[in-house]
Amino acid sequence: MKYIFHLGRIPALSLAEIQAVFEKMKIDYTVDLIDSRFLILDIEDKIDFEELLPQVGGVIKIAKIIDNYKNLDDALEKTAFIIEDLNQKKSGKKIIGYSIYFTLNTDKNKVFEISENIKKKFIEIKKLCPKNSSIRIIFPDKNLEIKSVSVFKNKMIKKGGEFNFMFLNAPHPNPLPQGEGVILSKTIAVQDIESYSQRDYNRPKKDVKIGMMPPKLAQIMINLAQVRKGATILDPFCGIGTILQEALLNDYRVVGSDANGEQIVSSKENLKWLETKYVLEYPDYKIFQADTKSITKKIKQNSIDAIVTESTLGPVYKKVPSKIEIRHNYNLFIKMYTSFFQIAKSILRKKGRLVITIPAYKMKDGKFITAPFIDRLEKIGYSIVSPLSKEFLTEDIEITDRNSIIYYRQNQIVAREVFVFENK
Ligand SMILES: C[S@@+](CC[C@H](N)C(=O)[O-])C[C@H]1O[C@@H](n2cnc3c(N)ncnc32)[C@H](O)[C@@H]1O
Known part of the structure; x- marks a missing residue:
């Protein structure tokens, strides 16, 4: 069977995550197509997506x-056939809809003509629907897509379906569509975006600073650590506990620490809240106040399966800082990171992964200045x-050339460079 994965905002991260998850689950696949928005895989195994x-x-x-x-006519005929079949097999109200995807440079007139044709066909399908069966159609927005949140909230997958029409001529050694x-x-399957924003904004303690770790990124980083369920994940800069909460939700054992006592109180409060909202497989998490320099007093050698973390990203900027200022920031960071990587080495099991974000700066020309001390960390x-x-x-x-992926938002100057280190 062939499946289309709609990738998130930073496609390299999405692909890295899919690869890590499938490798861990031992799922075999062949790649049919990749572009900046989609991945098409051929998968034989049965998976509950x-x-x-x-x-x-x-x-x-x-x-x-x-x-x-x-x-298109043939695709529309098939769609009509599937909906007719659905009408016969399923009683009650049905909700159907469609999204359309073009390559980014498709001619506007062509886009208009195709989207009008699809719209007409769906209206016709509804008209032809038998009197005793009711169908509601959800039409796409101006981007020709039904928002995921709408597919999710309307339970379209259960109640009918979202059909996707993709006009792709993406270059690839093994192009799927002919001509x-x-x-x-x-x-x-569709992402429940609201549950992520609930975990971001509705928890008792929020971090109002711009650039707080988004739960989705935390989840991606946890997956990049590639450890089995039940393994122990540590965040030694746990802040308000975003990484901890996502790790708990993904069935890991969790240890969190932070030098700042207030952050520890916040983390605990957030995780208590999480327990009221979700059933956790391993609710006996450990959280304590400690500077990373002293965590070996509380954590045994080689006892941690993976470290997933983000330390302080430094000052937040509204204007691009000078190169001298950036160098100054990195000089301040070097000591903290080298000392942390040394300590981490003793508590992390051999071959265990340390997934971490390190600040990068987006310059006016769109290029990034990145940390100059990564080779020093490797040498540890x-x-x-x-x-x-x-x-x-x-x-x-x-x-990047050094195998990291940069995560950034359009209007942010301080970006995150995501690294996956392995304890040699
Ligand atoms: C960006 S926040 C962490 C975000 C967090 N990983 C999350 O998932 O929400 C950085 C945290 O590092 C902590 N921190 C900074 N230096 C530290 C050190 N030397 N030891 C322990 N914690 C430290 C700060 O108190 C702050 O809470």
Whole structure:
């Protein structure tokens, strides 16, 4: 079966996460197509994607390919047939809809003509629907997509379906659509975006500073650590506990520490709240106040399976700082990171991963200035794991020369460089 994975805002991170999760689950696949928005995989194993998706922060939606068609009419005929079948098999109200995806440079007139044709067909399908059966159609927004939140809230997957029409001619060694073809797919799982924002904004303690760790990024980093369920994950700069909460939700044992006592109180309060909202597999987490310099007093040698963390990102900027200021920041960071990496080495088990974000600065020309001390950290006894295998590295996918991935938002100057280190 072929599946389309709709990637998140930083496609390299989404792909790295999918690769890490599938490797851990021992799922075999062949890659059919990758561009900056989609990954198409051929997978033989039966997978419960609805169960999998909430555990994968970098995938917005998964659709199962019905078929590829040479022209739109054939794809629409097939859609009508599927909906008719649904009408016969399913009683009660049905909710159906569609999204359309084009390559980014598709001619505007063509886009208009195609979207009008699809719209007409869906209206016709509704008209032809038998009197005793009711169908509601959800039309796409101006971006020609039904928002994931709407697919989720309307329970479209259960109550009918979202059909996706994809007009892709993406270059790839093994292009899926022939010529101008259309890929027809049906959504089988969609991200519950509201649950992420609930965990971000509705918990008792929030961090109002710009640049707080988003739960989705925390989840991606946890997946990049690639440890089995039940393993112990440590965040030694736990702050208000975002990484801890996501690790608990993904069935890991959790240890958290922070030098700041107030942050420890916040973390505890947030995790208590989490327990009221979710059933946790390992609710006996450990959280304590400690500077990283002294955590070995509380954590045994080689007892941690993975460290997933983010330390202080330094000052927040509204204007791009000078190169001298950036150098000054990095000089302040070097000592903290080298001392932390040395300590981490003793508590992390051999081959265990240390997934960490290190600040990078986005300059006016869009390029990034990144930390100059990474080789020093490697020399302590770590190697950097390449987060993407060769088959995932196409020209659309941005990854640095030193195998890190930069996570940033459009208007942020301080970005995060995500690294996966392995304890040698
Ligand atoms: C960006 S926040 C961490 C965000 C957190 N990882 C999360 O998931 O929400 C950085 C934290 O590092 C802590 N910190 C800074 N230096 C530290 C040190 N030397 N030892 C322990 N904690 C430290 C700060 O108190 C702060 O709470």
